[in-house]
Each structure stands twice: as C-alpha cells, then as structure tokens.
Amino acid sequence: MNIWIKILYAIISISVATIYGLILGGFVRKIYARAHGRFGPPIWQPFLDIIQTHGRRVAISHGVMYYLGPVFRLGGGLGTYLFIPVIYGSVVFANFSMAGDLLLVMYFIFFGQLGMALGAGQGGHPYSPLGIARGLAQMSAFEVPFSLAVIAVAIQYQSLNITTIVAAQQGSILNWTLFTNPFAVIAAMISLLGMNMHSPFSIVLAPQEIPIGPPIEMNGSFLGILQTNRGLFAAAKLVLFMNLFFGGATNLLIMVIKTFFIYLVSVIVGASFPRFRPEQSFRFFLKWPTIIGIIGIIFVAYF
C-alpha cells in the first residue's frame, strides 16, 4: 500500500491516541482530587497545560542533549505506539506493527526513557540524575515480572507477534489471557503499576523528595512536548496491555473501555497507598510479582 496513506493513517491514530491519553490523564487527576476530598481540575486541564507551556515566551536550554531530550521522549512515545497494532482488524489503526513484534515494542519503550534521561542529565540539576537513577533501577526491577509475563504469553500463543496474540484471544471472553493464564496477568499488572509510576511506586517524580525529578529543569515547549508524550505514551502502554492480556479490541469503543479499566487499577492502587522508599520498591518487584510470573510460566509451559 502507498506509503503516504500509511503515514496519513498513522497521523490519525496518533492524534486519537494522544487526545484519549490526555483526557484519561485529566480524568485521573479528577479522581485523585476526589479521593483527597478536593474538587480538582477540569478534565481538559492537560490540554490547557500544554497550551500554556507552549505559550511561554522564553525557553531555556542547557545544551544540545538537553534540547534533544524531549525530542527523544516524544519520539519514544510515538514509536512505541506506532509499533503496536491498536485495533484488531482495523487498517487505520494497524500502524507500523509489521515492522516488528512484541520484543521491538518492549525495547522501543526504552528509546524515549534513555533519551530523556540523557537530556535531563545535561540539565545539570542534581535532582535529575537522582530521579533517573531511581527510575532506571525501578525499571530494571519491574521489567522482570513483566518480561516473565511476556514470555508466558509467548509460550502460550507460540508467537511474539502482537496481532497473532490478539487473534488467538478472539471469540470468547474466556480466551483472554486474563483467564487462560491469570498468574502472568497479575504479574504484568503489578509491573504496570511500576510503569505508570503512581504511588506506591512514584519514587521517580516524587514531588516531596526530588520535585518531579528528571524533568525538573524542563520548561516552555520542552515541557509541553513531555506533557503531550505523557498522554500518548500512557495510551500506548495501555493498548499494549490490552492486546496482550485482555483480548485486544475490535473497535475504538471497546479499546476505550478496556484501557480505561486497566488504567483504573493502577489509579485506585495509587490513590490508596503511600509511597515506597526506593529500595523497598525494587525489592518488592523482585519478590512477589516475580514469583507469580514464574508460576505463570510454569503454568503454561508444564501444565
């Protein structure tokens, strides 16, 4: 098919995802506020923020890498999203998933994080490396249960191709990985908490300790880009989880519903737990979720 059409489709699906992601973000802030007994900002607050940050007259740059940091970040978000087939059977939302399989997505997630880390690093603010150190460490920890879950899925469907995995879960709700291999899903969901960095795992952006950590020096349109990405990237991750564990989606509505509930899990947890100390968080991920993940593998591989 013509490459331009492909790109057009990509733009469509990206904008949909971004908007959805941002709305989701606003919604979450609302929920948090309510949980804290506040009124909270309007749902469209994230859009306002982005406009506001882009509206700033000056933007301070600490150097080339600093400048590229947000670019990497957004690029990472876009890429991750683009390598995932969002809606099963849809041409528009198939994105560039033919470029690679699950492994590609898993590793492309790092693209943005690494670039951002480098950019923040050049920012020269002591809090950035602190946050990054925490972030990387935690990432290495929650990757373990997640990768175990992924391996379990790969074993189960004998494939790493996301479309194939989704296809295998069609038909009945009971075909979802959630029901065919609950252990793997639990493990994965726990690590999702880590990925979304809500408390108790919000050690990276921990406002009280290292005021929002890595992006602390970011300002103006740099910050704007980051905020845009936050929406898109959240959407991408949720879609990935939906595809792997919750039977994917055949149309936008189902996608929205499923991802919303997936997100809700971490929101609820986040609203109800205090923050871990870093080492507690690492140890946690390397302990229970990992064990569950191992059980998940044994479950599919040897039963």
Next chain:
Amino acid sequence: MIFALILGFALLLIGIYGMLSQRNLIKIVISFSIADTGTHIIIVAIGYLRGRTAPILDKAIDIANATHKVVDPIPSALVLTAIVIGLAVTALMLSFIIELYKKKKSLSIDDYQELKW
C-alpha cells in the same frame, strides 16, 4: 663367619643410631665412621668362603687349583677402596667441624639451624 656379617650390620645400625641421636658434631662423625666400618665388615664377610685362605698365591698353595683354595678377592679389593674413601670423607667432615667451631665455638648440632624452611 656369619657373625662377621651380623657384627657388620650391628655396627651399621649402631652407627646410624649414633648419627641420629648424638648431639655433638664430632660424635656424629664418629658414628658415621662406625657405620662405614660396619659396611666394610659386611663387604669382607660377603667375600668369605668356608675354609679358604687369603688370595696370595705364594709357595703355600699350588697355583694349579688355586681357585679352590682362596677366598673371593673382589670384595677385598673393593673394601680397600671403600676404606680409603671413607677415610677421606671423615677427614673432610672433621675439618668442617673445626671451621664451624672456629666460627661459633659450639659443637652441638642444634646450634647450626639458622637455615630452615
């Protein structure tokens, strides 16, 4: 003549015992030469044949069947050499002791163990 043999071995053992138990250097050397002498006696004893005479073929024995009259000459020859060698070694040992004594004014072997391990 078996006694000679036994005597020889006895001397040998006594000598070695002396070398192992005596503290005094000179006594050790004496024990050594005792052991040496024991060996020499053993050698001679080995050469002995019953009821025969020394292998010197003078008028006393007829040359014709001398081979049935004399004892084995070889051990006697060997022992002679052995004795001289023993003598030489003993002499050298003694002179070493003299030097050692000059250096440290002691004849006890226990005083000469700086070199170890």
Next chain:
Amino acid sequence: MVNPIFILILSLAAGFLLSIFEKGGRKLSLTVFYGVLSFNVFVIAEWFYRIVFLSEPALIINTAGFTAPLSINLRLGLQESFVLLFTNFTGLMAAIYLFRKFIKSHISSLILYLILIMGINGLVMTRDLFNMFVFMEIVSISTYALTILTKTRDSLTAGFKYMIAGGTASIFFLLGVVFVYYFTGNLNLDFITQSDFSHFGLISLFLLAMAVFIELKPFPANGWALDVYQSVNSGITSVIAVVNSAGIFFVFYKISPLLPVHLLHILGIAGVITFFFSNLMGLKQTNAKRLLGYSSIGQIGLLVASLSFTIHYQTSLIYLIVGGFFVNHLIAKAGLFWLTGIVEKENLKDWGVLKNNKSLLILFGVLLFALSGLPPFPGFWAKWEFIKILTQTKMFWVVGTILLGSLFEIIFLFRWFTIAVKGDIDSNEKEIPFEFSKLFPIALFSGIILLISVAIMKSYYDFTLIQLLPIIAVLGVYLLDFIPSKIKGFLSLIVVGIYGYYLYPFESNLQLFFGIIFIVGSAINIIGTLNRKNLSQGFYGFLLMMIFSFGNLIIAKTYLEFFLAWEFMTISSFVLILRGNKAQMASLMYMIFSTAGAYLMMVGFSYAPALNSNSVLINSIANVQLPVLSIILLAIGFMIKSGSFGVHIWLPEAHAEAESDVSPFISAILLKAGVFGLLMIGISYIKNTPSFDVFYFVGWFGVITALVGAFLASFQEDAKRLLAYSSMSQVGYIVASIAILSHLGWLSAMYLSFNHMMFKSALFIAIAGVYYRTHTRTMYEMGGLIKKMPLSYITVLISIIAVSGVPPLSGFGAKWLIYSSFIEKGWYFQAGVLFFSSGVSFLYLYRLIHTIFLGQLKYEHQDIKEAPIWFIIPQYIFMAGIMAISMNPNLIIQPLNSIVGHYFQSAILIDGYNITSSLGNWNGNLVMMVTMGVFIVPLLFLKLYNGKTQKVEQFNIVYAAERPESPQTTHIAHNMYAHYRKALGGWGKPRIWNFWHEATEWSHSFGDFFRHIYTGNGQTYILHIILYIVVIYIILGV
C-alpha cells in the same frame, strides 16, 4: 677424534699438577684450568656430532687391556654424549661465571672444580657399579669442599649437612653395590639383567635405587639440599643443581632398566609428590635462591617421574619428554641461579631493581618463562606429551597432582616476575654492576634454550613458519626497538594486513567470520596505539604476537597447534597487561587463571580421540566423539578465558589495569577466543551428542554471568572496570546463546560477538581518549565533558544505545535474536534472567555516559581538548560499522545465516529487510525509517516553533532555592545506585572474590605448614632420609 678417556686423564693430570703450575703464577694455572675444561667440551662435542649426525655406533672403552667384565669399561653412546655435552658445557660456563672468584680464591678451588667435572664425566660413562660409586664419591667430595667457595657460616653449616646426608646415602649405595655383586657375581651393568636377581635379591637393587634416589632429593628427605641451594655461592649452586643433578639423574637412568616395574612406579609417584609439595612450599618462600631450590627439587622430581612412567614407550618420545624436561629445567635453572648471583637480592621483594636493567630483565623473563613450561620452550612440549601419555593411561591422579603443582610453580614464578617488572625500588638503589664474565653465560644459555625450542618445533613437530610467527614477531620487533613507536605502529599495521591477506585463502565460513573479528578488529584497534609518544619498547612485538596467535588459533589443524596458539595468546596478552602502571596484581591473576584454564584444556585435548583428517580443527572436530570429561574440561577452560561467573575475578582487574590502548584488544577481541573455543566444542557436540548434556549447565553459567556482570558494572566507580564488567556480561549472553545449540542461538551468538567487538572497542578507545586528557578513570571526578569532547561523546552515545539493545541500532537485533532463540528452545527462565540483566545494563550504561559527559563540568577540566585524532579515527570506523548494520542488518545476518546453515538448518526466513523467526519478525530497515520519522517530526516542530531558545550554562540552575556552591557537590555521580545495592542486601556481597581469596590463603598456609618439616637441624634431615627409605620399603612390601 680424541678418545674420551683423555678427558679423565687430562683433568686428573692437570688436577694433580695445578698446585705446581701455581708456582708459575695464577695466570698459568687459570689457563690450564680453562684449557682442560674447554678441551672436555670439545672432545664430547665431536663425539656427539659423530654419533648423532654420522650415526656412528656407541663407543666402548676398555681399560687395563682386558675386556669387561674383567676390567672396568666406559661407554659413550647417544645418551651419554648428550648428557656429557650438556654437563661439560654447563661446567665450563659456570667456570666462566666464576672467573672473578677463581682469580682470587685458593688454588685448591680450581683443582676441586676441575676434578668435580672429571668425576661427572666418569660417572656418566662408566658401566661398572663400584666404579660408579667411586666417581660419585669424587663428585660428592669435591662438591662438599666447594660449598665453602665463599666461606660463610651458613655455607659451612649447609656443607656439613650436605656431607652427612651424602655420606649416609653413599653407605646405602655401597651396600647395594656389594649385594648386587653377591647376588649376581658381577658388577658390570652390561652383564647384569633383572633376571639374575632372586626375589630376595631385589633388596640389593632396592638399596641401590634408594641411595641414588636420595641423591635426587625427594620430598621430604631433601632439607639438606635446600640449605645448600640457599647459602652456597650461586656459581657453585648452579653446578650442584645442574651438573651434579644431571650426573646423578643419569646414574638413575642407567640403573633403571634393572629396577622392577613396581619399584620404578613407586619412585615415579614419589617424584610426582616431590614436584607437588616443593612447589606448594615454594608459595610461601621469600628468599630467591631458596625458592629456586624448591623449584629445582620439584623439577627433578618431575624428571624422575617422567622417566619412570614413560620408560616403556618408544625412544623418540622418551627423548622428547625426558630430554625436554631435562634440558628445559637445567638450562633455565642454571641461568636463574647465575642471575641471583648478579642481582644479589636475597628477598624477592627487592627484585624491582631489574626494572632499570632491560637486558637482565629480558634474560630473566626468557629463563623464567622457560622454567614455567610455557611454549615454545622444551618443557612445554615435554609436558604436553607426558600429560597425554598419563591421560591415555588414565592416571588422572598423577595428572591432577602434576598440573596443580605446576600451577603453584606458575604462581610463585610469575609473582616474582611481576615484582621484577613492576615492583617498587627505593631511589638510592645502586645500579647492578656489569660483569661480562657473569652476563655472558646467562645470555648464551637463554639463546641456546630458544634455539633448542625452535629445533624441537621444526624437527619433531615439523611446524611451518606460520606457527613460529608469534616468536619471530617478538624477536624481530625486539631488534627494531630503536625505531620510534609511531613508525613501528604503522609497520605492524602493514604486517597485520599482509598476515590477514595471507590467512584469507585458508579461511571459510566460521573461520572467516572470526578472522574478521580477530584480524580486522585488531588492525583497526592498532590505529589507537599510534598515539604513543615514547619508544614503547617491546610493545608492538607482543601485540603482533597476540594477533598472530589469534590467527593461528583459527587455522589450527591439530589439538596441539590450537593449544600452542592459545598459549602464545596467553603469554602475549599477559605481557601486554603487565605493561600497565598498576598492573602487577592484575596481570598475575590473569596469568594464574589463564594457566589453570590452559591445563584443563590440555587434559581435555589429551583425553579427546585422535583426529583422523588433516583439515582445520574446527572442521575435523565435527567427526570425533568427544568424551564427556574432555567436553567439561574444555568448556571450563574456555569459560575461564571468557570470564564466566565464578572464575571472572581476573577479568575486571586485567581489562582495567592494562594500558588504555591495550584494553580494547583484551576486552573486545581476546574474549572472543573463548567464544571461538566453545563454538568449536559445540560443532563436535551437535554432530555426535554426548551422553550428558554439559551445555545445559554452560547455558545457565552464561545467563548468570550476564546478570552478575551487569550488576557489578553498575556498582563501579572506575570507567574501565565498568566497561570490563560490561564485557563480562555481554560475553555471558554470547556463551549462553552458544549453549542453546540451535540455528537462532548461534546466529545471535555470532551477531552479538561481532557487535560487541565493535562497540566495546569504540567505548574503550573513547575512554582511552578521555583518560588521556583527564588523567583519571574515576568517573565522578569527571562530568560535563560533552562540550569539551563532543566526538567522543557521540561515540559513547551510539555505542551505549547499541549495547543496550534499544532500537533502531544494531544492538536490538542481538536482543531480538537472543530472546527468540531462548523462547524457541524452551529455556524460559534463562530468558527471564537475560531480560533482567538487560534491564540492569541500562544502569551502568547511563552511569557511564552521564557521569563522564553530562552533568557539571569540573573546574580542572575547564580547558581540555577533544581526544587525539588517533583515538578518534578507529572510533568512527567502528561507528560506521554499527550504523551500517543498523541500517541494513542483512549485511551481517545473511552471511551468518549461511555460515550457521552449515551446522543447523536455517530457522529464519529473510525476505527483503524483513526477518521472520518461528515466533515473530523484525524489519530493521523499516524500524530505522519509522524511528527517523518519529524523531525528526518533534525536532522540526521544536526548531520551527521554538526559535527563541536561550542557551545557559549547566551551572545556571536553582537548587533548593539557592545556587549550588560547586560542581563537585552538584554532580550526582558517586555511588549512584546505592539504593539498589541496599535493595540487593546479602546478594550484593563479593562472595566469589572472598572464595578465591580464601583459597589462596589456604594453599599458602598449607605450604607454610609443610615446609616446617625442614627444621634446619642436620640430624633431622638424616632421620628423614632413613625414615624415607623405610617407608618406601614398607610400601614396596605391601
């Protein structure tokens, strides 16, 4: 042709008359003295020539006008002439060494020395047992007297102990002789056979053998010898340790045919035990000469063992093994004893003085390498063949003991060597005085042993020039060392090019692939060394040696050729590492571990069935069924070399402490040798699978190595150590995926090997550049260098992306292949561990780039420049490579696919840029395109929309509502992952390190414990002797 009996006659006459010549002045007597000695050498040399090259029959000399057995007869055959040539020559050399001593000392010393040599000649030639006794006494007595050539109380004491011990032994010898006569009625060896002895008559042989054996200083009945070696003048010591030992050993050789086999075997085992314990006790020794004494005793033990275990094999082999050990040990030992006399440092710690004296240092090195049985020296060949025989006769205990013993020997010898090269010396240390008469013999001997080595390689193994190339490289460059190093660098670049070109036709598939990694990779890395300013003597020689041995590894046809190349590789890399400033400990550890590995491989190879084709090893090994034992041993050997978990502790030290332009060779290329080896086993493994799946465990070791390496790397403060551990981790991946034994697995292994070669070289060279500018490797002392050295920064950036496996760069290909292969194989948990370690690898990668290049710039680095061009060039060559295979993975995937296709049927499907495995697919090119797109779009947006960006310094930040006070405090770098360490808790402890440390401690204290039997009391020594004889008798009885 002169009748050799003239040696005896002339020496005697001269000896008797010397005191009269003395009346005519010392000059005259010295002339006579040296004249006679050289006459002896000449006579024997001629006979040796006649017998060896004109193949004349052995010469029998009757005395007194009667034939044996009536009279005493002498024999001069091949063995005799060989031993005599050697002993006489050594005697002459030692005499030259003692020249200055002989000018002054009492005339008797000349007489004694002359007759000592005469005695050795008689001892070797005579066939009559009692005559042997006489000559033995002549030798002993003259030696006793000569022990006090330099009269100290110690030498006197030692001499006395020596005398009583020798006297005791001679009593037993005499007894043995007369009883032999009693039982056989004869004294002439030619007329006595084993059959003449009744069972009860064997006692005489026992006494005889024991007397000789005691003279050969078996453990523990050898305290007296040690004291002699320690205290006596080095010249005389060399004579005792070499000439006398040779003579006595030959006596043992002469009577050995008489000895019953079981006695011979017991003596052989006693020899092995001696070898083991003397080396064990050597570990704790600090006195140079005594240390040599221990080693000497051990080597003689090994010599005896080799004789008694090989006596029934074909003669050529015996000549190689026994002769090899004989020559090797005695030449090296003589040279080293002479050196101790020149250096005149009792304590090993003070041997750093050799640093200032290159020529002595080189001689020391040659002799020491020879002594430790490394190639090309004769000891190596002897050991190889000997171990082969022992392994094939399944005498594994003996093999183990010998190899452990030689490992100990390696430890103390190389500890000594590293001290000599790197040890610290106090400034007011005076130069070692130059004495030609002392230096000449050593130099000559070093030359001779090299010649002999080459002779063995050419004549016995008929190796071609290509196997000799590593040695030639070292010697050749040594001659050209006066040339400035840049030129040498260019020259070696050319040489490597030629070599690679020469090698190319011999290579195919796998070889070619590794040829590229080894040769091309090295060639590019050589560019980095062009930055050297000074002469850097010897550097390029050993560098070339290493590169050549890489090549020879690939084209090796036999186990031996492979092992030879391997050992050359070890030696050269050891020397290269040792060149580092603080590399003393590091290089020692490297040497010890490598040697241990090499020994395991040696056994593994000797136990493997013979190859039945003469194609290259890596092909022909496919047709042999390797026994499980040798697979295990070989695998361990190769894994030691590739720094696998558990035996990895040498790796960070070696890679970090080596000179910064050597590290890339060591870390990026040398490690691949282990990989190559493992692949080689694998090839035989897949064709004929062993009963026990060794590679399953290898796989586990691989993944654990990957994880541990990553964690250790994350906790380093030193940039090069970090990179070293990262290499360990990466090679862990490679090893694991080799162990998978599937198409995908090997594909990923090779893909990763190639990648790792490129990015790790680039990283090490980049760090070399940084180090060159900042003079520090500690990362938190740097920071903010991105603006100062942008080019290096870009290299590091691209490399770490490649390492981490983040798309779109080539690293992701590796990850994709690896995980696919693991899941395909069903190694799920291994795959999990690998996921973990790749997650952890982000930690150290970020730490590397951030703490050096990002964050705050330090004041002292305000005005440093970009790294020198010679560092930049290779970096960017590698960058180009990485970018190329990132853009188009097929460049490498396709050829590898076909290479691996020789061993497994292909498991991937390549159409266009899309690579499909059984599990998923990966389109490297499309990924690259998409990434470009998603990267460029925001960038353009930023550029267009956000034109009014304002540049500010790093330092322009607000920190806790204040400006930070200094970069040092603001740069978050030191102990970056403290929280992770805390989280790991008990798992973070350096268990392995402690284990090896404990092992070292234990072996040393064992050595210390055992050597306390040498109380220093002469009487105790005699007691040892007697008890020893008794014990052997008892063992013999039962």
Next chain:
Amino acid sequence: MIKKIFVALAIFGLFSIFLPIMINFDFHQNLSELSTQYVKGSVEDLNSQNVVTSVIVTYRGLDTLGEVTVLFLATAGIGFLLKKRKGKKRVASELLQTSSSFLSVVIIMFGIFIFSHGHLTPGGGFQGGVMIASAFLLLMLSDVNLELNHTILQFIESLSGAFYVVVGLIGLVLTIGFLNSKIIPLGEYGNLFSAGAIPLIYSFVGLKVGSELTNILDAMGGD
C-alpha cells in the same frame, strides 16, 4: 621425645630391612666365575702373587686411580678449608722426643717396603702410605713446632700422582689399554721385579698417599 620415637622407628625399620638378608644369607660355595678368572689371570697374565693387588692395580685400576683422586681431593679440600695457624702448645716428653726421632726412620723404611712389595705380600700402596704418614705424625707429636717443607711434600704429592697417570697413559699409547700394567716386562714370578708396572704404580700410590695424609695431619694439627 617425639624425635626419640621416630629414631627408634627408623632404626627398627632399617633392622627389619636388613634382617631378611642376615637370615637368608649363605656363603657361596665357590668363587664367582669373575673372581675365578681374576685368580687365574693374576698368575697367567700379570704374574703377580697377590691377587687382590692385581685386581686393585690392574683389573680395577680405574677404581684405584679414583681412590687416589678422592684422597687427593680430601687433601685439597682440607687445605682449602683450614689455613694453618701457629698456636702456643705444650712440649712433648723427653722420652717421646728421643724415641720418635729414630723410630720414625724405621717406620718410613717399613712403609716403603710395604708398598714396594704390594704384589707379593699382603699390603700395598695405601698401607705403606699410611705408615709413612704415621711416622710423620709421630714426629709432629714429638716436636710441636716442626716445620715440614710443604714445597717438597707438594711436589712429591703432585708428581707421584701425575706419574701414576702417565704410567697409565703409556698403556694407552701402546694401545694396550689405559692403566695396563704389562707395559713393563712381567719379570719372574714371585720376585720383587715382577708383575709388570704394579710395583711401580704402587710405589707412586704409596708416596702420594703418604704425602697427602701427612698434609692432612699437618693441616689439622695446625690448631
């Protein structure tokens, strides 16, 4: 204490090694064929009465040469080791002084007789040499500050040794073997001048041994 036990063990062990020899030992009934040849040969080839002598000096001449060398080495070694130093000593008794002065002459004469008749009677070079040395010992004891002429001693020692070698050499030159004593006509059985070079060699040996032992005694007597 431990050491005593070990010593006891060692001795006992040696004893148990030697015991079987002593038990199973029985004397040969007749000569080994080698010594038979010697006994025959001594008469037929060498024309010497004393078989032992002919074995020592001719058949196993190399041993004897070595033996001389050993003694020589001992002398050299001791000379090398002990530098003669004069010390104050007690004076010998009148009786000893007078008696020794003429006794020693007799002893020396006897010694010479012994080694010159080594091929006829028991005894030989060594025995004779020792006697001569003992004579000198007597002199030394009697006259404490007796100064032996070392040059002469040395000359005798060296030359006698050298001549011994030369005599052996002649055999080699005549290509009848090193140390062959048939270089001189064998003479008439039982006479002083018989048995070829044996008496000659023995005389050299005697002189050498005598001078060497004297040297040793002298060196040791030094202090």
